[in-house]
Amino acid sequence: MNSRDISLSILNKYDYDKAYVNKLLADTFKNKNIDNKDKGLINELVLGSIENRYLLDFIISQFSKIKIKKMSVSVRNILEMGTYQLLFLDKIPDSAVCNESVKLAKKYANRSSGFINAVLRNISRNKYNIKYPDKTEDKIGYLSIYYSFPKWIVEKLVDQFGFEFCEDILKSSFKTYYPAIRANILKVPNDGNGKVKTDEFIDTLKSENINIIPNEDIQNCFWVNGKLDINNSESYKNGLYTIQNPSSQLTAITLDPKPNEIIIDVCAAPGGKTTHIAELMKNKGRVLAFDIYQHKIDLINKSANRLGIDIIEAVKHDSSIFKPELVEYADRVLVDAPCSGFGVIHTKPDIKWHRNENDIKELIKIQEKILSVSSKYVKKGGTLVYSTCTILKDENEIQISKFLSENRDYKLISEKRLFTHIDGGSGFYIAKLKRI
Incomplete structure (x- = not known):
């Protein structure tokens, strides 16, 4: 199978199994016979x-007599993949795109090969004359089609942030993402005050052909300039660093845990924030880490072992269920709540197709329950941090505002709203509260 055969196979699995695309790609790339170019x-x-699915279907519909919903999965995916190449991949000649698409059709949708050929060649001839919804007269339609987002998401974002800011958010979802790492101060040489010796750390990774650039805003955070293959990185295997988005790193920094404190991370998996907390505590104290799934608990333990951390106690537990023995037990509690994930679409583009409006309503209820239960675990004078990787106000500011109105023993210390197009990392929300 060549790269286009494999791509079509992944797209078909994605549609048939409703799987997440990043997992399908990761499973595919375990095949050592696929080279890096492919x-x-x-x-x-x-x-x-x-x-780009909405946009591609919008264009295909203008040149096809058959409606998208009437097409087989293979035909639709061949057309979408072909149209994507015609519109976005200038290095591949249009003729090659059409020819390769017809070859795919003859293998996987033989009766439709002529139809696919005609549609793609017609798009090729007219691709610079395609009419999109008018940006002035149909703002929602324009944003939805041009940036390939479901209308209900666009409507919500425009309502909450306005048209121009919404367009910036949607544009940023197509941003090329460079990974970031967090240096482990328990293992990397540092100044004794928690700041790693930057030059030494850069040289260590450079010896593995990993080029990093310090993030000037976040201590011990580095951008990776190029590719990062942790499977061939001894530094990673030895626990010198963790892959973690800068916005995510700010969560533990905002919590500001101290050595010898008791911390509870109520939604801890896969453990990036949990292990960061333990590192900031200099591996002294106690960190209780909860998650509802055992395989995710195992991930937390695996990460802790790699990083040389032994103060984390990972426990399988549904954090929406109250544990009376933990009342006023913790100095600080982190609620990194389950959310819609709309702040990480630039790394997980299929989130926008998996979510619907009812999902958001259910998530808000879950967040509210976990926040209410977990707030009972904070000591008087202690800290509660609520964070999400979404940008929707329903799950963020509105959620915290409601909590504060119902819990007079808490006050808001700070709020951070992070956007990819402004801050460079994922879209995030972090609220710091104090129990009084």
Whole structure:
């Protein structure tokens, strides 16, 4: 199978199994017979087709007599993949795109090969004359089609942030994402006050052909300039660093845990924030980490072992269920709540297709319950941090405002709203509260 065959197979699995695309790609790339050049094209075709699906279907519909919903999964995916190449991949000649798409059709949708050929060649001839919804007269339609987002999400974002800011948010979802890492101060040489010796750490990773650039805003955070293969990184295996988005790193920093304190992380998996908390505590004290799934508890323990951390006690527990023995037990509690994930669409483009309005309503109820239960665990004078990787106010500011109105023993200390197009990392919300 060549790269286009593999790409089509992934897209078909995505549609049939309703699986997450990043997992499908990761499972595919475990095949050692796929070289890096092919991986690059597969990644481009699959992610490009999925994140631009509304736009691609809008264009295909203008040149097809058959409605999208009437097409087989294979026919639709061949057309979407072909249209994506015609619109976005200038290095591949249009003729090659059409020819390769017809080859795919003959293998997987033989009766439709002529139809696919006609539609794609028609798009090729007219791709610079396609009419999109008018930006002035149909603002929601324009944003939805041009940036490939469900209308209900666009309507919510425009309502909460206005048209121009919403457009900036949608644009940023297509941003090329460079990974970031967090240096482990328990293992990396540092100044004794929690700041790693930058030059030494850069040189250590450079010896593994990993180039990093310090994040000037966040201590011990570094951007990766290029590719990062943790499977071939001894520094990673030895626990010198963790892959973690800068916005996510700010969560533990905002919590500000101290050595010898008791911390509870109520939604801890996969453990990035939990282990960061333990590192900031210099591996002294106690960190209780909860998650509802045992395999995620195992991930937390695995990360802790790699990083040389032994103060984390990971426990399988549903954090919406009250534990009376923990009342006023913790100095600080982190509620990194389950959320819609709309702040990480630039790394998980299919989130926007998996979510619906009812999901948001249910998530808000879960967040509210976990926040209410967990707030009971904070000592008087202690700290509660609530965070999400979404940008929707319903799950963030509105959620905290409601909590404060019902819990007069808490006051808001600070709020951080992070956006990809402004701050560079994922979209995030972090609220710091104090129990009084």
